[in-house]
Amino acid sequence: MSSKEFPSLLLLPPPPTPATRVSLSAAYRPSLQAALTKTRNHDRPTTLFIAVVSPILSGTSSRDKRLSWSHAQSILAGLYSLVAAICADAGIPGEVGGGPGSVDARILLVDDHDPVGRYGEAGNKAAVVANNTAVVDLATFACTYRPWNLILYPEGEAAYRVRASFLECAERRQTILQSQLVAVESGLTMNDKTTAAQAATDIDGASGHGGRGGPQSYQTVCLGGTSRNAGSSKSSRFIVGITGDALLKNKKFAEYVQAWDERALAVVDFVSSLLDLRDEGWKETWGSTGPARSITRREPGRIEAEFRDGTVKLECVEIQDAFGPTITDEGVESLVVSGETRAGGQAVNERRKSLGWKELDVYEVDVLDAQETLDDVEPGSREDYSSKISSTALRQQRANAAAKGLTS
Incomplete structure (x- = not known):
């Protein structure tokens, strides 16, 4: 190539x-x-x-x-x-x-x-x-x-x-x-x-935890988007909950939402950028098979991949609610949320308490806000998230570009 x-x-x-x-x-x-x-x-x-x-x-x-x-x-x-x-x-x-x-x-x-x-x-x-x-x-x-x-x-x-x-x-x-x-x-x-x-x-x-300092090691971490490695001699699990297609039908510009498989493969591809270390580099795979070389299981609503000689396992799972595997898998130890989904993390722990399970350690990341790069605003100080970088805005851009192409 x-x-x-x-x-x-x-x-x-x-x-x-x-x-x-x-x-x-x-x-x-x-x-x-x-x-x-x-x-x-x-x-x-x-x-x-x-x-x-x-x-x-x-x-x-x-x-x-x-x-x-x-x-x-x-x-x-x-x-x-x-x-x-x-x-x-x-x-x-x-x-x-x-x-x-x-x-x-x-x-x-x-x-x-x-x-x-x-x-x-x-x-x-x-x-x-x-x-x-x-x-x-x-x-x-x-x-x-x-x-x-x-x-x-x-x-x-x-x-x-x-x-x-x-x-x-x-x-x-x-x-x-x-x-x-x-x-x-x-x-x-x-x-x-x-x-x-x-x-x-x-x-x-x-x-x-909770976004301060260096987190302890975990065996299983869950979030809707990405995860952390859990320093251990055993395999670490990254569980990434990805919203199912059925829940997205009523989203604005839904026709521009990628199918679940496409979104899950994009997650695998991104995680491979961080974790897929190979002595031969990526000359033979970039642009062709991509992350496929790391995938170990693929079925409707679930894609699994392994990195670093199997010490890190990524699990992309389809979710149909706000809880996903956090209330079906007792082994999950930690959850990563954003400031916008903080309440969801609290709801997860309330449900786990009702099940008699250990509450999750919750880590919070900043909401991506392009306006904050221009203004002297502390991250998290403005919580209406009106200027966040959103997938809806990106889909609207595609819709506008498509309309322009049809009318030009």
């Missing part, structure tokens, strides 16, 4: 501290805008991986790595909101299955504790090295995510160090042409040393 069919990569230096929506916009907006524009192809859909490279994990071995929940989810929510705002301003379809001219942006956190970019023999390792989180180190990322169409990076000393570290490992596994390396405009980063020190403390000493 042509190299142009492979995804492109944007390497970003460590985020500002504190990583607010406003500071993330100042630091990354110019780079993201340039990368999305350069990646876009009007003749076909493209994919852009955005790797934020920073020392984000703590722990001395792969089995005890820890990630600050609040810090990580703030970065991801802020960047996804920023990408959505940029795509809206530029008229770039940013959703999965957006067709020609669309850009599927996927954000990865990559751990890097080597500020001078000297990985030595790490890039020669024969096998990939995973840990008990969804975040991998830079050497593993460089070795297992390949090949690329374009490799973009911002101008500036911090980004140059990230690029040098990445290339030191990547070039031992693949040939990277100078024409693939593209410098893009950088933003402005200002760090508050006091906040940075507190962030390090949060990562090293975090505990508890």
